[in-house]
Amino acid sequence: MSEPESTPPRIFRLQDVTKRLREVLLPVTTKQFWLRxxxxxxKTRSSGGHYFGQLVEKDDxxxxxxxxRxxxxxxxxxxxxxxxxxxxEEHLQILRKGGDVCASCSVRFHPIxxxxxxxxxxxxDLGESQIERARRLILEGLQKDGLLDRNKERSVPVAPLKVGLITAxxxxxxxxxxxTLTTSGFAFQIVHVAAAVQGAATVRSVVAxxxxxxxxxxxxxCIIRGGGSPLDLVWFDNEEIARAVVNCRVPIWVxxxxxxxxxxxxxxxxxxxxTPTAVAEALVAQLRDVHNRLMSARERLEDSLNRAVDLAERRLAQSENGFRQGTRKxxxxxxxxxxxxxxxxxxxxxxxxxxxxxxxxxxxTRLAERTRAIVEEHAVRLISVGQAILRSTDHRQQRAAEKLGRSLTGLQQGGRKHLSLSDGRLRHALERLRGVADRQVGRRATALASRQVQIVAKATAAIATASQAVAWRGRVLHQTEAAVSRIETELRRRALRIRLETYEARHSTAEARLSEKQKRLDALSPERLLERGYSxxxxxxxxxxxxxxxxxxGEIIYTQVQDGIVQSRVEESHD
Structure with missing residues (x-):
């Protein structure tokens, strides 16, 4: 037996489906009802001045x-x-910022x-919205637990270069x-952890x-997210995320x-x-402030060292000049x-x-006079004795004469020897006196020479110490300049690692693509059709x-044109 042939499925056009839906919903569209x-x-109104938004209902x-919509x-x-x-005025904010309302509505269906x-x-509704109520309950809970300002108490380093980033x-x-960070010129180190910023996965991914x-x-x-409707941002108003933020040991900017x-x-x-850009700009501003303060401190340090070196050099020159003049004097x-x-x-x-x-x-003179007196006295005596002897006997006279001659000779020799001995003693005393004087003069000269050597040595040591101080200040200045130069080199090296040209090229390409798509969308928008004369x-x-x-x-109709809506009454119609 042959199998029965299967009936092919019926295929509808989308236009037929939307038309049928409109026909089904037509009785409902004529009715108005109130809802809460x-x-x-x-974020923005249409160019025609109409208002667009959403009505949302949330659970507890x-x-x-x-x-x-x-x-x-x-x-x-x-x-x-x-x-x-x-x-x-507070009620007027409902249309601008949203909130709980009671609205008189009717169903509207459009094929497109x-x-x-x-x-x-x-x-x-004069009460608070569910979003505001949820926010208030979270903040009150944190306040009750004493956690509301815990993350605010964390200290941010003076130069926060290591930045964690949480965003999509x-x-x-x-x-x-x-x-913003890469074009700043500072060597930021960014650790990015991707996280959902909208939808049910937001809480789990942000906390992780x-x-x-x-x-x-x-x-x-840093936790950042671009703009959106209040419903897009409400995912961050979560108690689990809030407690993760307040308990985090690292300061968090949002x-x-x-x-x-x-x-x-x-x-x-x-x-x-x-905004997210404001977070990056605040980081760059803080680093720029630190850089400016470092440059100012460097300038002040250089000025201080230069003044200290100049003062030391002047003092050294004055000390050297004073020492030279003092030593010479x-x-x-x-x-x-x-x-x-x-x-x-x-x-x-x-x-x-x-x-x-x-x-x-x-x-x-006295010795000569005394000798002469003694000789004369002895001569007189000898002459007297000789005369007596001569008168006594010739023999005795002869012997006396001989004895007298010998005595006279001995007396003369003794006088000469006594004079020679006295002259030698006087000469020896004079030589010894001259030796004592020479030794005293030598000792005094040696003491003066030693004192002069000590003064010269102390002056040389003082000059060496002052020179060492100047050299030390010069080394400190050189080391400071070298350290600042190393920091500047490192900052430039890290900044060069970031390929700014690549990011700019990608950004320009993305902007060009976005502009092209925007032009296409503008060409297809209903407003463009109205501008071309359609209504x-x-x-x-x-x-x-x-x-x-x-x-x-007799029916009232509304005709939308480019710059508004025209209300008219149907007088007659023609096929």
Whole structure:
């Protein structure tokens, strides 16, 4: 038996499916209803002045359970703003920043833009939103545990060069952060740990990244994320992430979102900045301040050392000049004293020699006179005795004469010997006196020479000590200059390791691609179609008018053109 042939599946066109959906939803689109949810606005309004955003509902754990796109027509936006402004400026912030609201809505389906809600009126809830309530509960819990300011108390090094980075890889925030640091000229060492910054994986990946970087020898950890809607940033308002931040031993800087965004991490981190680029700029500014202070300290040190060396050189020159003058003057004084002493000694020696010479001459004169007196006395006596003897006998006279002759001869010889002996003693005394004088003069001269040698040695030692001090100050100045030069060389070497040209080329290529895609999107946007002369007409309930069969005579319709919406009434229609 043959098997029955299978029926081929029916294939629909997408246009047919969307048309059928619109027909199914058409009864619902004509009804308005009130609902309560959190309004999340888009960052910018459309060029036509319409309002676009989202309505979101969360459970107690902060997880999204429902979400749908919403829009408010320009006329309704102006009316609602006037109503909110009349109730108070804080209510007007609902449209700008979002919050819990009660909205009068209708279902709207578009074949291209899909299902959405059109808001016709707002009644803002005066209570706090779920996001703000969750933030408040987290901060109150940390405050109760005494952890709110723990990370703020961590000290940041003066020059934080080793930086840990937590953000998504290949994100705009990552590229801006790296570009700011690499173009600064400072040798930053960046340890990047990729983490999810949106979605359910955010908590687990961010906490793991903090725990990992805490084990690294880092000066600082930066958590950054680019801008987005409040719902995109709410993933960081988590108690587990908050406790990981406050318990981290490394200071943490955060830059999440734009200037108007302020979440839990902005309250508890060491330092909060408005954007990721602001975090990088703050790091560069701190390093630039340290560099400027180092350069100022170097200049002050050089000035101080130069002044110290100049002062030491002047003092050394003054000391050397004073020593030379003092030594010369001292030598002159000592020489004058020595010459005066020598002159006085020579005068005293001359006086002593003259004195002893006179005494010697007087002694010789007295000795000669005494000898002559003795000889004369003995001669008289001998003559008398001789005469007596001669008178007595000739014989006895002859013997007496002979004896007298012998006595006279002995007396003469004895006188001459006595005179010679006295002269020798006087000469010996004079020589001994001269020897004593010579020894005293020699000892005094030797003492003066030794004193002069000691003075010269002390002066030489003082000059050597002063020269060593100047040389030491010169070595200190040279070592300081060498250290500063090594630091500058190292900074330049590390900066050259970063290939700035590569990053700039990649950035330029990415910008060119982005610009091309933007041009394509602009060419396909509905606003461009309106600018080329096309228009879009809608019924009062918001449905699109495609055929004359979609309107009735007397019905109010809205026609959207380039610069606004035209309201008109159908008088008649033609096929």
């Amino acid at each position: 949810a959190q309004l999340v606005p888009e 754990k902060g997880r999204d359970v429902a979400k749908i 919403v829009m408010i027509w320009k006329n309704d936006v102006e009316r609602i703003e006037d109503t909110l402004r009349a109730r108070g 833009f899909g299902l959405s809600l059109t808001i016709w009126d707002l009644d803002p 890889t290949d994100s705009a925030a990552y590229a801006d952060f790296l570009r 990244a903090i725990n990992r970087l805490e084990k690294e020898p880092l000066d600082l950890i 830059g999440i979102g734009h200037e108007i965004d302020f979440g839990v991490l902005d309250h508890i981190a060491h330092t909060s900045h408005k 001292h030598l002159l004084i000592q020489t004058e004293r020595f010459e005066r002493y020598l002159s006085r000694l020579e005068t005293e020696l001359a006086q002593q020699a003259e004195k002893y010479g006179r005494r010697f001459q007087e002694a010789v 879009v007409s809608r019924a009062a309930d918001g449905r699109l008018i495609r055929s004359v069969a979609d309107v009735q005579v």
